[in-house]
Amino acid sequence: MTVTVEQVSYSYDDRRALEDVSFQVAEGQIFGLLGPNGGGKSTLFRILSTVMNPSSGRVVIDGHDTRREPAAVRRAIGVVFQSQSLDRKLTVAENLRAQGHFYGLSGSLLAARMGEAMERLNLTDRRGDLVQSLSGGYQRRVEIAKAILHRPRVLLMDEPSTGLDPAARRELAHYVQELRERHGVTVLLTTHILDEADRCDRLVLLHQGRCVAEGSPSELKTRVGGDVVIFRSHDPEALRTAIAGRFHISPKILDGNLRIEIANGYRFVTEVVEALPGSVESAAVHRPTLEDVFLDETGATIGG
Amino acid sequence: MGADSFILPVLTLWRRELIRFWREKARVLGFVGSPLIFWLVIGAGFGDLAFFFPGALTLTVMFSAVFSTMSLIEDRREGFLLSVLVSPAPRSAMVIGKVLGSSTLAWVQGLIFLIFLPLAGLRPGVSQLLILAGALFLVSFTFTALGFLIAWQMESSQGFHAIMNLVLFPLWMVSGALFPVARASSWMQWVMLANPMTYALAVLRRLMVAGALNDGTPGFTTSLLVTGLCALVLLAASTAVATRRREGSTA
Numbered sequence: 001m002t003v004t005v006e007q008v009s010y011s012y013d014d015r016r017a018l019e020d021v022s023f024q025v026a027e028g029q030i031f032g033l034l035g036p037n038g039g040g041k042s043t044l045f046r047i048l049s050t051v052m053n054p055s056s057g058r059v060v061i062d063g064h065d066t067r068r069e070p071a072a073v074r075r076a077i078g079v080v081f082q083s084q085s086l087d088r089k090l091t092v093a094e095n096l097r098a099q100g101h102f103y104g105l106s107g108s109l110l111a112a113r114m115g116e117a118m119e120r121l122n123l124t125d126r127r128g129d130l131v132q133s134l135s136g137g138y139q140r141r142v143e144i145a146k147a148i149l150h151r152p153r154v155l156l157m158d159e160p161s162t163g164l165d166p167a168a169r170r171e172l173a174h175y176v177q178e179l180r181e182r183h184g185v186t187v188l189l190t191t192h193i194l195d196e197a198d199r200c201d202r203l204v205l206l207h208q209g210r211c212v213a214e215g216s217p218s219e220l221k222t223r224v225g226g227d228v229v230i231f232r233s234h235d236p237e238a239l240r241t242a243i244a245g246r247f248h249i250s251p252k253i254l255d256g257n258l259r260i261e262i263a264n265g266y267r268f269v270t271e272v273v274e275a276l277p278g279s280v281e282s283a284a285v286h287r288p289t290l291e292d293v294f295l296d297e298t299g300a301t302i303g304g
Numbered sequence: 305m306g307a308d309s310f311i312l313p314v315l316t317l318w319r320r321e322l323i324r325f326w327r328e329k330a331r332v333l334g335f336v337g338s339p340l341i342f343w344l345v346i347g348a349g350f351g352d353l354a355f356f357f358p359g360a361l362t363l364t365v366m367f368s369a370v371f372s373t374m375s376l377i378e379d380r381r382e383g384f385l386l387s388v389l390v391s392p393a394p395r396s397a398m399v400i401g402k403v404l405g406s407s408t409l410a411w412v413q414g415l416i417f418l419i420f421l422p423l424a425g426l427r428p429g430v431s432q433l434l435i436l437a438g439a440l441f442l443v444s445f446t447f448t449a450l451g452f453l454i455a456w457q458m459e460s461s462q463g464f465h466a467i468m469n470l471v472l473f474p475l476w477m478v479s480g481a482l483f484p485v486a487r488a489s490s491w492m493q494w495v496m497l498a499n500p501m502t503y504a505l506a507v508l509r510r511l512m513v514a515g516a517l518n519d520g521t522p523g524f525t526t527s528l529l530v531t532g533l534c535a536l537v538l539l540a541a542s543t544a545v546a547t548r549r550r551e552g553s554t555a
Binding site for chain 2: 009010011012013046050051052054055056071074075077079083084085087089090094097099101102103104105146
């Protein structure tokens with residue numbers, strides 16, 4: 001296993017942020033930590049990236065314990081923080097050169113690595129631009145170029161898609177895939193964005209500091225029974241009672257709408273509308289999403 | 305892991321400070337300007353521009369050195385230094401690189417201030433000026449290391465300003481900048497001699513004034529040693545706090 005997280009707990013002075021979190025990431029996987037903001041992702045990210053030590057439990061990356069061998073772990077990981085870690089007053093090339101120096105790279109080797117990283121992320125013609133003059137999407141690309149300069153075995157990314165427009169998100173996903181395919185890099189990312197989570201090979205759902213579910217996106221979705229049906233009604237309580245009485249199921253009310261998980265959702269909609277004419281304003285059916293999985297496991301939404 | 309893995313981060317962080325400064329030239333004027341006005345007003349008021357010169361110079365360097373470390377407060381939590389913190393670069397290299405960078409800037413501002421030496425009627429020789437420039441770098445370095453140590457442990461820049469106003473400025477006032485040791489009451493003399501800043505100021509004063517000083521200013525060698533020792537202690541302490549990782553509470 002490239003990354004092993006073993007019974008990790010973390011407490012700030014006044015609150016518990018992580019509670020007994022365990023999971024493993026295999027080599028070459030794109031692994032996602034999905035959960036709402038405040039669910040413990042950032043704390044876990046800071047522990048994985050060796051900025052903080054856990055209260056208890058341990059993290060092993062590429063065979064090294066983050067507490068006891070931080071230097072070895074740091075050589076193995078590349079880190080893309082959510083907040084900007086670029087110097088805005090420096091150019092793209094200056095930022096990358098500084099990064100190389102922190103890893104002991106210099107001279108022609110560093111020049112070659114910089115050229116390679118900039119080419120891979122389509123930054124070559126921006127090498128002389130000040131970072132502050134670049135758009136958000138470009139800045140994120142520089143962050144990634146910076147993180148892969150020393151060819152890490154594991155790339156850690158904190159909310160990489162946040163703040164990017166859809167085109168930039170697709171581009172990012174493409175770079176990440178390519179890194180994995182061409183260089184076997186293991187990617188561990190945190191996210192609260194469903195699209196991004198859907199593209200992961202495997203996910204852990206984090207809620208209130210606990211790991212509530214783990215699996216591939218499709219595995220997780222099959223846990224939801226069949227389809228998800230949403231009814232809108234001017235009197236949701238009455239509709240719920242009516243449906244419960246007639247179909248022997250108990251719909252949930254969420255944001256003023258009725259929510260039902262059921263096999264063959266389309267047929268169920270027809271049955272409800274025919275049986276209870278006039279009580280449904282609108283109906284929608286969808287295949288389960290990760291949001292539905294999260295809702296089932298925790299009763300809360302991710303709120304991306 | 306050779307010597308490169310130490311020297312490269314030091315040089316690159318040092319260079320970064322200089323480049324950033326060069327791209328924000330407005331910062332230079334602010335730091336030299338206020339102590340200059342301060343010196344002219346106080347010095348002219350007491351009719352002794354020469355006496356107040358070393359104090360004003362120290363203030364220039366202190367402002368510049370300590371304030372340039374203020375950026376650390378944000379830099380280490382959500383900025384450029386975060387990527388240094390997760391890299392294998394030794395923490396000591398990070399501290400030394402940052403301190404060298406900021407102290408070079410403070411030093412250059414101190415050198416600019418030296419242009420006004422003739423206005424105070426002070427005319428040290430060339431060799432003395434060169435030694436003065438060297439000593440000024442040591443003083444800048446010491447102040448920057450102090451700034452690093454304070455800033456690294458701060459949560460906000462407000463706290464930093466409070467320390468500046470409540471600790472550093474009073475220390476400067478009893479460093480011999482405003483009145484010489486010999487003219488102070490006996491308990492104040494003890495305070496002044498226990499104040500490390502007195503020695504930093506003494507190094508500069510002794511290099512600027514030609515003849516002997518009989519005003520209780522500590523001797524040159526002693527002052528140089530005390531200042532050098534302070535620099536080393538502050539550097540070691542800064543490295544120690546920067547190496548510490550936040551531990552989860554076990555409560």
